[in-house]
Amino acid sequence: MTQGQERLFVLEASGGGRLFSVNPDGSDKTFLVTGCRIPDGIAVDAAAGHVYWTNMGVPQENDGSIERVDLDGGNRTTIVPSGVTHTPKQLHLEAADRKLYWGDREGMRVMRCDLDGSNVETLVQTGExxxxxxxxxxxxxGVAVDPAGGHLYWSQKGPSDAGRGRILRAGIDPPAGHDAAGRGDVEVLFEGLPEPIDLEVDLAEGMLYWTDRGDPPRGNTVNRSPMHPADGRRTPEILFTHLMEGIGIALDPEGGHMYVTDLGGSVYEAGLDGSHGKEILVVQGNLTGIARAVVAASH
Structure with a gap:
């Protein structure tokens, strides 16, 4: 039987744009890809042997893209070419429908496509x-998907440190008779947040997690809240503080861990409740997206 190996896959926006992988303790750092155009969101399909990531490109130029590479860094290919998406951010691979979902910042939309980059769709449009x-x-x-519940979650960050960030939810597909810009099923779950960025969901426990890069004390944090609180009240629980502009988050629900990155160059590990937090890497450049996967040991 092939032995599985846990790896973290991390994006660095500095250094010319790089993708590297490490062990969960920060050892065995291996660069897989260089020359990325401000990489931001990352997702891993371990079974198929692929890593996907978004490139923001030049935000004012509408030239973002999505690329794919093998787990060992081979066979790099562009699946969503420059200009199809404006400024793609967090990326989510949904195993249930074999789709990629992402937030498009300056494009003011949430999008998805097939794993080969075909059938690009806009699910939410917030402006034009x-x-x-x-x-x-x-x-x-940020973007996350609850396939069983039929919900799509996303963040709208607002101006830097402005306290106008929101997290919203809607059905995965627009309701019949509605387009992406005129959906009637959008719920605002949180508003007045410092500057929410990436999202993750623990579906087994029904918890929504997110990073916030805004001003302390509520910003530069990792937060969570029940996806469906019994009393209907939503109050963020701050789990982890003192990030240096927190961006990426990856959960390991079975192992009880989360991994977080910040633009200050650190990768952190903590329990799902924020306990036992520690840095596993420091001074690594401007770090953005992070993903966790169990891959074949040969990778």
Whole structure:
């Protein structure tokens, strides 16, 4: 039987844009890809042997893209070419429907496609044109999917440190008779957040997690809240503080761990409740997305 090996896959926006993998204790750092155009969101399909990531490109140029590479860094290919998505951010691979989902910041939308990059769709559209684009409350960043519950979650970060960030939820597909811009099923779960970025869900426990890169004390944190609170009240629980502009988050629900990155260059490990937090890597450049996967030991 092939022995599985746990690996973390991390994106670095600095250094010319790089993708590397490490063991969960921070050892055996291996660069897989260089020359990425401001990489931001990452997802791993361990069974198929692929890593996917988004490239923001130049935000004002509408030239974002999505690429794929083998787990060992081979066979790099662009699956969503430059210009199909404006400024793609967090990336989520949903095993249930074999789709990629992502937030498109300056594109002001949440999008998805097949794993080969075909059938690109816009699921949520929060604005249109240059005037709307200047309104950062419309910028979609983080994304998560609850396939069994039929819900799509996303963050709209708002201006930097402005306390106008929101986390929203809707059905995965627009309701019949509604387009992406006129959906009637959008719920605002949280508003007035410092600057929410990436999202993750623990479906077994019904918990939504997110990073926030805004001002302390509520910003530069990892937070969580029940996806469906019994009393209907939603109050973020701050789990982890003192990040240096927190961005990426990856959960290991079975092992009881989470992994977090920040633009200050650290990768952190903590329990799902934020306990026993520690840095496993430091001074690694401007880190963005992170994903965890169990891969064949040969990788």
């Amino acid at each position: 044109g240059a005037d709307d684009r200047r309104d950062e409350t419309r910028w979609c960043v």
